[in-house]
Every structure is written in structure tokens, then in C-alpha cells.
Amino acid sequence: MDIYALNLKKSIQSRFYDVDLYKGKECEIKITLNDDGKLISAIPNEKNSNNDKKLCIRGMKLIEKTQFSPTPEDDLTSNKNVFSIIIRP
Numbered sequence: 001m002d003i004y005a006l007n008l009k010k011s012i013q014s015r016f017y018d019v020d021l022y023k024g025k026e027c028e029i030k031i032t033l034n035d036d037g038k039l040i041s042a043i044p045n046e047k048n049s050n051n052d053k054k055l056c057i058r059g060m061k062l063i064e065k066t067q068f069s070p071t072p073e074d075d076l077t078s079n080k081n082v083f084s085i086i087i088r089p
Contacts, residue, residue, distance in 0.1 A: 009085040012062050016089040025052035026088045027059050033081045037068035059087045
């Protein structure tokens with residue numbers, strides 16, 4: 001699951017063409033997928049005080065345009081379809 005989330009993070013960060021606007025900023029986004037890999041929700045983690053509002057909005061828009069593959073089977077995680085990524089373009 002860690003590799004799945006890491007690859008997703010890299011894919012999203014690679015699509016930040018306006019990276020200079022977000023230099024030094026971050027946003028933690030909680031992603032929920034169904035079993036087929038379809039996006040249910042992508043919301044900023046409200047507990048992360050380092051979240052940059054504009055970066056979160058941009059990150060969520062990119063996530064909404066992302067085609068997800070089904071999440072891998074993971075016996076160590078109780079809910080394999082819910083995970084967070086921290087975006088730092």
C-alpha cells in the first residue's frame with residue numbers, strides 16, 4: 001500500500017506545472033476509493049496545520065482528474081481504500 005500511495009503522489013506532483021507558486025508549501029489530502037479504484041472523496045486533513053489552502057485546492061483538482069487503479073490487497077491495513085498523501089511540489 002505504501003508503494004501504491006507513493007506512486008500516486010509522484011504522479012500528482014509531476015502534474016504541477018505552476019510549481020513555483022507552491023514552493024515550500026504542503027498539503028495532506030485524505031483519499032477514499034471504492035474497491036474498483038473509483039474516487040469517492042479527496043479532502044484535506046484538517047488536523048494538519050501546515051496545509052496550504054491554495055495548494056490543497058489545486059491538489060484536489062488534480063486528484064479528481066486522476067485515473068486510479070484498484071488498490072492492492074493489503075492484509076496489514078484494515079481499510080485499504082483510505083489513505084493520505086502529502087503533496088510538496
